[in-house]
Amino acid sequence: MTQQTEPESQALKVLFLSSDTGGGHRASAESLAAQFELLFPGTTYDLLDVVTKDGLPPYNQLVQHYKHLSAHPQQWNLVFKFSNSRAFEFFFDVSNKLLCEKAMRKSIMEYNPDVVVSVHPMMTNVPISCCKKISQESGRHLPIFTVVTDLASAHCLWFANGVDKLYIASDECRKLAKDRGKVPDEKIVQIGLPIRHQFAVQADLLGDRMSPKGVAYQQKVRAELGLPVVDRKTVLVMGGGEGVGSLSNIVDSLYAEFSTQGIDALILVVCGRNEKLKANLQVRDWDTVIEKYHKQMDKSSSILSSFSFQSCVSGVSISPTLTTAGCMEGSVTQQIKRILSTSSLGKMSSTNVFSDMHDKDHDREKITRASSSGILLPTTVEVNGGDNGDEKAASDDGSEPIASLPTVDIPDSQTKTKRGDVTVVGLGFVTKMAECMVAADVLISKAGPGTIAEAASLSLPIMLTSFLPGQEERNVDFVVDGGFGKFIADKNPTGVAKEVGQWLIDDNKARILSLAAKKCGAPHAARDIVKSIGKLAHKWKELNDDRERLNKTAAKLKLGINSFDEDAVGTNTLLSKDSS
Numbered sequence: 001m002t003q004q005t006e007p008e009s010q011a012l013k014v015l016f017l018s019s020d021t022g023g024g025h026r027a028s029a030e031s032l033a034a035q036f037e038l039l040f041p042g043t044t045y046d047l048l049d050v051v052t053k054d055g056l057p058p059y060n061q062l063v064q065h066y067k068h069l070s071a072h073p074q075q076w077n078l079v080f081k082f083s084n085s086r087a088f089e090f091f092f093d094v095s096n097k098l099l100c101e102k103a104m105r106k107s108i109m110e111y112n113p114d115v116v117v118s119v120h121p122m123m124t125n126v127p128i129s130c131c132k133k134i135s136q137e138s139g140r141h142l143p144i145f146t147v148v149t150d151l152a153s154a155h156c157l158w159f160a161n162g163v164d165k166l167y168i169a170s171d172e173c174r175k176l177a178k179d180r181g182k183v184p185d186e187k188i189v190q191i192g193l194p195i196r197h198q199f200a201v202q203a204d205l206l207g208d209r210m211s212p213k214g215v216a217y218q219q220k221v222r223a224e225l226g227l228p229v230v231d232r233k234t235v236l237v238m239g240g241g242e243g244v245g246s247l248s249n250i251v252d253s254l255y256a257e258f259s260t261q262g263i264d265a266l267i268l269v270v271c272g273r274n275e276k277l278k279a280n281l282q283v284r285d286w287d288t289v290i291e292k293y294h295k296q297m298d299k300s301s302s303i304l305s306s307f308s309f310q311s312c313v314s315g316v317s318i319s320p321t322l323t324t325a326g327c328m329e330g331s332v333t334q335q336i337k338r339i340l341s342t343s344s345l346g347k348m349s350s351t352n353v354f355s356d357m358h359d360k361d362h363d364r365e366k367i368t369r370a371s372s373s374g375i376l377l378p379t380t381v382e383v384n385g386g387d388n389g390d391e392k393a394a395s396d397d398g399s400e401p402i403a404s405l406p407t408v409d410i411p412d413s414q415t416k417t418k419r420g421d422v423t424v425v426g427l428g429f430v431t432k433m434a435e436c437m438v439a440a441d442v443l444i445s446k447a448g449p450g451t452i453a454e455a456a457s458l459s460l461p462i463m464l465t466s467f468l469p470g471q472e473e474r475n476v477d478f479v480v481d482g483g484f485g486k487f488i489a490d491k492n493p494t495g496v497a498k499e500v501g502q503w504l505i506d507d508n509k510a511r512i513l514s515l516a517a518k519k520c521g522a523p524h525a526a527r528d529i530v531k532s533i534g535k536l537a538h539k540w541k542e543l544n545d546d547r548e549r550l551n552k553t554a555a556k557l558k559l560g561i562n563s564f565d566e567d568a569v570g571t572n573t574l575l576s577k578d579s580s
Contacts, residue, residue, distance in 0.1 A: 011042030012537055015113035017123035019049045021062055024450050028119045028149040028526075031194045035530035038197070046111060051122050054103035056095060059122065073469050080155070080470030086180075089156050096126045105130040108142075115537040116144040121157035128162035139551065140544040145533050148173055151193055151449035152474035156180045161187070164536060167529050169193040169453070169522070172474055191529055192522025193453035198434040202458060203523035206438055209459050210511045222439045225432065227266060228423055233504045234266045236440035238451065239274070246490035248277060250444065250465065253497035255286055255422050256293035261501050263420040268436065270427050278426035286424075297494075434458065441510065442500050447475040447487070456484065456521035461513035463500055465490035484517035 014036055016029040029047055036043040052060050069076040082088060096104075108116065108130050116131055118124050124146050131144040143164045148154055152172040159166065159181025166181075167189050168174055174190055177183040202221075208214045222230040235254060239247035251269055258265045271278040430436055437443060437458045445451050447467035452475055455462045462485035467476055479485040488495045503510055522528075 010040065010538060010541075011044070012036065012040050012534065012541075013112070013114045014043060014045040015108065015111050015116050016045060016047045017050060017116060017118040017127055018047050018120045019051060019062065019122065021120075024149050024448065025120050027196070027450055028147060028194045029117075031196045031526040032117065032119070032147065032530055034197050035194075035526045036534065039527070039530055040534055048107060048111065049123075050104045050107055050127065051120075054100050054107055055122075056099055059092075059096075062122070076471070077469035083157075084155050084470065086156070092122075092157065093125045097129055101126055101129055101133075105133055109134055113142070114541055115533065116142060117533065118144065118146045118163075119149050121155045124157060124160040124163070128160055132162065139547065141540050143537055143540050145536075147194060147529060149193065149449065150471070151452055152478040153471055155471070159183055163187065165189050165532065167191055167532070169449075169525070170478060172478070189529075189532060191532075192525030193449060194526035194529055195450060195454050195457060195523070196434065197526065198432070199437075199454050199457045200523040200527065202434040202438050203521070206458060208518075209438075210514050218438055221435050225435055225439055227268075227439060228425065229266050232264045232266045232421075232423075234268065234440045235442045235444060235500060235504075236268045236270070236436055238270045238443070238445040239272060239277075246465070246493060247271075247274075248280075249493040250490060250496055251281065251424060252289045253293070253493040254500065255424060256290045257494070257497035257501045258422045258504075259286075259290055259420045260293070261420060261505065262418045263422070263501060263504055265420060265422050265504065267422065267424045268427060268440065269424060270430060272429060275428070278428060281424050281426035284424070286422075293494075442503055444496065444500065447472040447479070449475055452479060453522070453525075456482075456517045457523035459514045459518035459521060461485055461503060461510065461517060463488065463496060465496060478520070482516055482520040484513050484520060 014033070016033065018025045018029045020026060026047070033045045036045060051062065054060075058065070069079060083092075104126055108127065116127065118127060128144055131142045135141045144162075145165050145167065146158065146160070146163045147167045148158050148169065150158070150169075150173070152170050154168075154173050154176050156176070158173075159177045161181055161183050163183075164187070166177055166183050166187055168177060169190070169192050171190075174188055177188055178185070206214055206217055209218060219230045222234070227234070237247065237251060237254070247269065251267060254265075254267055257263075258267075269278075269281060271281075433454070437455060437460050440460060443451075443455050443460050443462045444465060445455075445462065447464045449472070452462065462479055464476055464479055464485060464487040466489065467473055467487075476487045480487060486499060488499060490496070503513065
C-alpha cells in the first residue's frame with residue numbers, strides 16, 4: 001500500500017481460469033486475487049471456467065461428476081491414471097483446439113483482460129493458443145501464466161511450454177514440468193503454493209511457535225478464539241466438508257489414549273456439515289469410550305503376543321531396517337509393515353476399536369472424507385475453500401505406523417498413571433482457520449495440498465490419515481520426507497492416537513517437527529507470485545501501449561501525407577500505393 005505511486009502498483013484487469021473441481025483451485029485463485037488487490041490497488045478480477053462453458057462432453061460436465069469420483073477413490077484413481085498419460089494429453093489438446101478453441105477465445109476476449117492466470121490443469125494448453133491468437137489479432141500481447149495448485153503430485157495437463165511463466169511449489173513439480181511439459185528452466189518459478197493471506201499474517205505474528213514469544217502468542221490466540229482452555233496441548237482434527245469417514249473413531253482413540261497416558265489435552269474436531277457428529281460429541285459417554293479402548297487393547301495385546309515374529313514387530317518399530325535376529329529384510333519386510341499398518345489383520349488388529357460405537361453411517365466408512373480449509377467455532381459458517389472439500393480418500397500403503405502397534409506393555413484400565421484431563425470440542429465450519437492452526441500443536445488431516453501448505457506455513461506438525469489416490473499420493477512424501485509429519489491410515493485410529501500422543505509428551509520431538517515444517521512452509525507464496533506476475537504484466541502493458549502509440553503516430557503520418565498529395569497533385573491512389 002506504500003508503493004501506490006510506483007508504476008508496478010497500477011491496477012490490472014485479471015482473468016483467472018479455474019473450475020470448481022475441488023475447493024483448492026478456487027481457493028488459490030481467491031488468495032492470488034486478494035494479493036492483486038493489496039499490491040495493485042484498483043485491480044479487478046473474474047473467474048472463468050472455459051471448459052464447462054465452451055468445452056466438449058464429457059469434460060464440460062466434470063464439475064458435476066467430480067463429487068462422485070472424489071467420493072469413490074478407486075474410480076478416481078482409474079480416471080486420474082488414464083488421463084495422466086501422453087496419449088490422453090495429445091487427444092485432449094488436439095480435440096479441444098480443433099473444436100473448442102474458437103469459443104474459448106471468444107470468452108476470453110469478452111473479458112478483455114490485461115493478464116490471464118490459469119489455476120487449473122485443464123485450462124492451460126488450449127487457453128495458451130487462445131491468448132496467442134488474441135495477441136496476433138489485436139496487436140497487443142496477452143500474457144498468460146500458470147500457477148500449479150498441486151503440491152507434489154501433479155497431472156500432466158498442468159505443464160505447457162507456451163506460458164509466460166509457470167509457478168510451482170516443489171522440486172517434484174519442477175521435474176514433472178521439465179520431463180512432461182518440456183518447460184525450460186527460465187520459465188519455471190519455484191515459490192510455493194498460494195494460500196490465504198491470513199496465514200501469512202499469522203505466520204509473521206507467531207514467529208517461532210516453540211519460543212516463549214511463540215507460546216505466549218499461541219495462548220493469546222486460544223483465548224481470542226474462546227477455547228475452553230488455553231494452557232493445554234491442543235490437537236486439531238479435520239474431517240472434511242462433510243466431517244465423515246473415520247473421524248469419530250480417531251477422536252475416540254485420541255481421547256482414550258490421552259486419558260490413559262495422563263496427557264491433559266484439548267481436541268478440536270472440525271465436523272463440517274456433519275451436525276449429527278458435532279452434537280454427538282457433546283453428549284458422548286467418554287468413560288465408556290475408555291473402557292472399550294482398554295478391553296480392545298488387552299485383546300489385541302494377547303493376540304499379538306502369540307505371534308512368533310512379535311520381536312520383529314518391535315524391531316521394526318525402532319528402526320526402518322530390521323536388525324532383530326531372525327527378522328526378514330527387504331521388500332517382504334515392507335509388505336509386512338503395510339499389512340500390519342492397515343486393517344488387513346481383521347480381528348487381530350486394534351484399528352477397529354470403536355467400530356461398533358456411534359453412528360454407523362460415519363464410523364463404518366472405509367474412506368476418509370477430508371477438507372483442507374476453513375472454519376471457526378460452532379457459530380460461524382463459511383463456504384468451504386482450501387483443497388478438495390468434498391473428496392474422500394483412503395490408502396493401505398505408504399504408512400509408517402508399526403511403531404504405534406499395541407504391545408503388551410500398554411497401560412490397562414488399572415494403571416496407576418494419573419488420568420489425563422481431555423476436552424473435546426466439535427466445530428462446524430471455521431472462518432478463522434489460520435488462528436485455529438496457530439492454537440493447535442498438531443494437525444490431523446488428509447493429504448490435501450492446501451492443508452499441508454497452510455500447516456507448514458505456521459510450522460505446525462501434521463499427521464496424515466488419508467489421501468486421494470494419484471492426485472495426493474506424493475503429498476504424503478512431501479510431509480514425511482520433509483520431516484514434519486507422518487502418515488498412518490485412518491483405518492488405524494489407535495496407531496494415529498499413539499503417535500500423536502508421543503509428539504505431545506516429547507517437547508524435543510515437537511520442536512524438531514515444528515522446525516522442519518517451518519523450513520518447508522511458504523506463507524508469503526501468494527504475495528511473491530503476484531509480485532512476479534504483476535511486474536511482468538505491467539511490462540507487457542507498457543510495451544503494448546508504446547506499440548499502440550507508435551502505430552497511431554504512423555497512421556497519422558500516413559494520413560497526413562495522403563491528404564497533402566491529394567490536394568496538391570490529385571494522385572492520392574498512386575501515392576498511397578507508393579507510400580505503403
